[in-house]
Amino acid sequence: MVRVVVVVVVMILAVVMMPLCSRALDVNKLRQLAAKKNITCILVFGDSSVDPGNNNRLTTTFKGNFAPYGKDFINGLPTGRFSNGRLATDFIAEAFGYTTIIPGFLERNLKKEELLHGISFASAASGYDDLTANFTNVLPVSKQLQYLLHYKIQLRRLVGVKRTEEIIRNAIFILSMGTNDFIQNYFLEPNRSKQFSLEEYENYLTACMFNDIKIMHSLGATRLAVVGIPPLGCMPIVKTLMGATKCVDSYNKASLSFNSKMRAKLATLSLGVKNAYIDTYDIVVRAMASPEKYGFEVTSKGCCGSGTFEFGETCKGLITCKDPTKYVFWDAVHPTEKMYRLIADEALASLNDNLLV
Numbered sequence: 535m536v537r538v539v540v541v542v543v544v545m546i547l548a549v550v551m552m553p554l555c556s557r558a559l560d561v562n563k564l565r566q567l568a569a570k571k572n573i574t575c576i577l578v579f580g581d582s583s584v585d586p587g588n589n590n591r592l593t594t595t596f597k598g599n600f601a602p603y604g605k606d607f608i609n610g611l612p613t614g615r616f617s618n619g620r621l622a623t624d625f626i627a628e629a630f631g632y633t634t635i636i637p638g639f640l641e642r643n644l645k646k647e648e649l650l651h652g653i654s655f656a657s658a659a660s661g662y663d664d665l666t667a668n669f670t671n672v673l674p675v676s677k678q679l680q681y682l683l684h685y686k687i688q689l690r691r692l693v694g695v696k697r698t699e700e701i702i703r704n705a706i707f708i709l710s711m712g713t714n715d716f717i718q719n720y721f722l723e724p725n726r727s728k729q730f731s732l733e734e735y736e737n738y739l740t741a742c743m744f745n746d747i748k749i750m751h752s753l754g755a756t757r758l759a760v761v762g763i764p765p766l767g768c769m770p771i772v773k774t775l776m777g778a779t780k781c782v783d784s785y786n787k788a789s790l791s792f793n794s795k796m797r798a799k800l801a802t803l804s805l806g807v808k809n810a811y812i813d814t815y816d817i818v819v820r821a822m823a824s825p826e827k828y829g830f831e832v833t834s835k836g837c838c839g840s841g842t843f844e845f846g847e848t849c850k851g852l853i854t855c856k857d858p859t860k861y862v863f864w865d866a867v868h869p870t871e872k873m874y875r876l877i878a879d880e881a882l883a884s885l886n887d888n889l890l891v
């Protein structure tokens with residue numbers, strides 16, 4: 535039986551290019567350690583930061599399966615990823631030498647062997663709050679977890695019950711969401727803000743996250759990586775809508791507060807689930823504060839169109855910048871492939887410190 539060792543890390547493939555940040559670790563050592571710990575696959579849940587194209591199969595306007603998305607992807611094809619190239623989870627697979635991309639569970643013509651390398655159940659525009667997903671007709675986490683059950687059924691048919699349980703038990707589950715809860719469900723579209731104060735909503739989202747983790751644990755999860763939300767106030771679309779030229783401090787404070795609450799909640803986990811926190815806020819802030827250190831030149835706007843408000847449908851068919859590697863943002867919301875590589879290094883170090891010990 536083919537041994538699959540894919541760890542949920544988002545990192546730079548060292549044999550392709552030099553590390554972009556000081557947190558980068560040796561790929562070969564990581565592979566050896568993951569094999570020693572019997573890591574089997576990655577199972578991904580979340581929003582557009584980790585959705586490789588599941589929304590393509592949904593009746594929703596939140597899609598990225600058209601140009602210029604995918605401009606720098608394999609063969610230059612748009613797949614539904616909200617970036618010019620690959621996502622963090624794709625670099626995970628490549629780093630461990632098993633596949634160059636992590637597919638979506640709803641992908642057509644999904645090969646059986648691909649189930650062994652890791653799957654993403656994520657859905658762009660989703661969040662910890664099911665209401666966030668319901669507004670845009672995408673997959674809430676509750677539905678993503680239902681698909682996990684379908685995934686287990688398919689695995690059993692492929693490798694049997696015992697091996698399936700081993701795969702799930704030794705997989706690393708990753709949760710990457712929260713941005714849409716604040717942007718489209720609290721700040722810009724005042725839905726939850728009518729019911730909750732900001733602190734109350736942060737507590738509510740944290741409770742939702744904890745409940746998701748409990749369900750994952752009941753389904754076999756023993757290793758977990760939670761991705762913090764980025765500095766929301768630095769998103770080009772937020773600055774545009776708020777009429778600001780610099781990062782919006784109130785939004786960034788909300789990001790920091792929520793991230794702090796998530797970390798505190800993770801510290802109380804007593805389910806027998808090892809966990810790691812991935813600090814995207816810090817690496818994005820560092821990249822924007824010292825862009826020359828990472829080879830960036832443009833931090834204030836995205837590469838697509840004007841870069842100030844376009845994303846998704848409004849980015850469709852637009853002219854892009856000549857060199858996306860000089861940009862932190864691909865559109866007015868999402869990072870470029872290069873920025874995902876930087877976030878990957880941060881994830882790698884955290885996972886190495888917390889899940890592979």
